[in-house]
Amino acid sequence: MHIFEFIRPADPATAINTAAQARTAQQGADVRFLGGGTTLLDLMKLNVETPDRVLDINRLRLDKIEDASDGGLTIGATVRNSDLANHARVLRDYAVLSQAILSGASGQIRNMATTAGNLVQRTRCVYFRDTAMPCNKRDPGTGCPAITGSNRTLAILGTSDQCIATNPSDMCVAMAALEAVIYVEGPRGSRAISFADFHLLPGNTPHRETVLEPGDLITHVTLPPPIAGSKQVYLKLRDRASYEFALASSAVVMKVDDGNIRDIRIALGGVGTKPWRSPEAEAVLAGKPANAESFRYAAEAAMRDAKPQSENKFKIELAKRCLMHTLQTAANG
Amino acid sequence: MATTFDPTVSATAGSAENPAAEIAVPITLRINGKEHSLRVDPRTTLLDCIRETVALTGTKKGCDHGQCGACTIHVDGRRVLSCLSLALAHDGKEITTLEGIGTPEAMHPMQAAFLACDAYQCGYCTSGQIMSAIALLNEPCGPEDAAVKELMSGNICRCGAYANIVAAIQQVRQRV
Numbered sequence: 313m314h315i316f317e318f319i320r321p322a323d324p325a326t327a328i329n330t331a332a333q334a335r336t337a338q339q340g341a342d343v344r345f346l347g348g349g350t351t352l353l354d355l356m357k358l359n360v361e362t363p364d365r366v367l368d369i370n371r372l373r374l375d376k377i378e379d380a381s382d383g384g385l386t387i388g389a390t391v392r393n394s395d396l397a398n399h400a401r402v403l404r405d406y407a408v409l410s411q412a413i414l415s416g417a418s419g420q421i422r423n424m425a426t427t428a429g430n431l432v433q434r435t436r437c438v439y440f441r442d443t444a445m446p447c448n449k450r451d452p453g454t455g456c457p458a459i460t461g462s463n464r465t466l467a468i469l470g471t472s473d474q475c476i477a478t479n480p481s482d483m484c485v486a487m488a489a490l491e492a493v494i495y496v497e498g499p500r501g502s503r504a505i506s507f508a509d510f511h512l513l514p515g516n517t518p519h520r521e522t523v524l525e526p527g528d529l530i531t532h533v534t535l536p537p538p539i540a541g542s543k544q545v546y547l548k549l550r551d552r553a554s555y556e557f558a559l560a561s562s563a564v565v566m567k568v569d570d571g572n573i574r575d576i577r578i579a580l581g582g583v584g585t586k587p588w589r590s591p592e593a594e595a596v597l598a599g600k601p602a603n604a605e606s607f608r609y610a611a612e613a614a615m616r617d618a619k620p621q622s623e624n625k626f627k628i629e630l631a632k633r634c635l636m637h638t639l640q641t642a643a644n645g
Numbered sequence: 646m647a648t649t650f651d652p653t654v655s656a657t658a659g660s661a662e663n664p665a666a667e668i669a670v671p672i673t674l675r676i677n678g679k680e681h682s683l684r685v686d687p688r689t690t691l692l693d694c695i696r697e698t699v700a701l702t703g704t705k706k707g708c709d710h711g712q713c714g715a716c717t718i719h720v721d722g723r724r725v726l727s728c729l730s731l732a733l734a735h736d737g738k739e740i741t742t743l744e745g746i747g748t749p750e751a752m753h754p755m756q757a758a759f760l761a762c763d764a765y766q767c768g769y770c771t772s773g774q775i776m777s778a779i780a781l782l783n784e785p786c787g788p789e790d791a792a793v794k795e796l797m798s799g800n801i802c803r804c805g806a807y808a809n810i811v812a813a814i815q816q817v818r819q820r821v
Binding site for chain 2: 313315316317318346348349350353354356357358366368370394398417418419420421423424553554555
């Protein structure tokens with residue numbers, strides 16, 4: 313492991329000022345915030361991450377879950393995934409988030425991993441994790457061996473000819489469907505970033521995964537007030553029943569009135585280079601009867617732009633069936 | 646050549662051949678109710694610190710990447726993976742390892758249940774299994790075997806003692 317200086321900043325301002333000295337907040341960052349460490353330390357051991365300074369933000373009191381004045385929920389950056397998933401209001405009003413988090417990782421990892429850390433969770437693409445291999449995300453310009461190599465688990469939506477790495481997060485899929493907002497404090501003040509704008513498509517810059525700049529500290533995430541009467545379901549399909557990343561997953565927030573769909577939000581996991589909101593599927597369903605035929609059209613729309621690789625064409629059908637089943641489960645209430 | 650192992654001297658304590666000594670940082674860790682004043686390289690994981698520096702070898706190193714659960718310990722009563730934790734991040738925390746759970750003479754009920762149910766074969770994952778299982782007693786978990794299996798999925802057993810591990814955990818849960 314690359315040697316680093318371990319620093320515990322006294323307050324957020326110190327953390328921000330120190331991190332602002334970094335060259336980048338993206339791949340290759342020389343300053344990293346330490347939350348649960350479940351991604352960062354793993355990648356530091358692999359020499360994929362080689363920060364010179366590690367800033368421990370765990371004692372900055374960013375660990376509260378609080379009711380927001382608008383009826384929503386405010387979730388601190390260092391709230392542990394297990395605490396978020398088992399929080400009474402999340403269980404009651406944002407069940408899809410609880411289900412998504414509990415479907416990921418293990419009990420130990422969920423006790424460590426943080427809200428902000430999960431937002432910036434890195435891909436599990438084996439080429440990214442292996443410094444002996446080329447990888448445009450880890451080492452820009454070296455190529456993407458996944459495109460001609462082992463790509464069974466990789467993305468079919470949002471890919472480029474530079475990178476096809478899947479975003480591995482379950483939490484983010486639920487947050488995309490819930491339209492969470494990410495709050496960041498940086499060297500030039502604070503700002504709110506809508507969930508859809510936070511993650512970037514790989515394009516020609518796969519080493520840039522989010523809009524975060526040096527010194528940007530995620531302080532909290534907010535969830536808007538819950539949609540009264542909505543049904544929320546997360547379904548995750550994978551190679552084994554537990555402790556495995558998604559091959560395909562769906563988060564659905566749906567409200568049905570008199571058999572017709574009044575409100576619908578859909579996000580997909582395991583198939584996209586970022587947590588994948590599907591406005592195409594939502595548009596198909598708006599105002600339509602909540603039945604199997606509508607759900608089939610929605611699934612077709614969600615996968616219309618899918619671009620499979622040599623080993624993952626199966627994901628298109630899998631993702632369709634995953635979404636149809638999730639929608640039907642939500643409709644059944 | 647000194648051959649006596651002195652656990653109070655850290656692996657990074659100074660010599661010319663060991664430049665890492667210059668970057669060793671002092672820290673006090675509270676492990677199983679006892680304070681340990683140590684000097685550790687910032688890169689030292691809590692797992693390596695517990696095993697190599699404090700010489701408590703009940704905690705096992707399996708994959709060292711958060712995939713197997715062999716290194717599971719408790720921090721402030723919650724189960725975590727010591728291999729993905731930095732020692733320096735844990736001053737002031739209450740750290741509990743297998744050695745703090747019970748003794749051969751006075752076993753924790755979970756240890757006794759693992760014995761009674763023959764919940765291991767080679768035993769390498771057992772420390773992590775027991776630490777995980779004890780923490781599970783205080784987590785939201787349904788009564789059925791499937792719920793236990795789901796919450797224990799972060800602890801891999803290569804010998805495949807899973808059925809007996811679930812039986813041991815259920816035995817303890819039914820008693821408390």
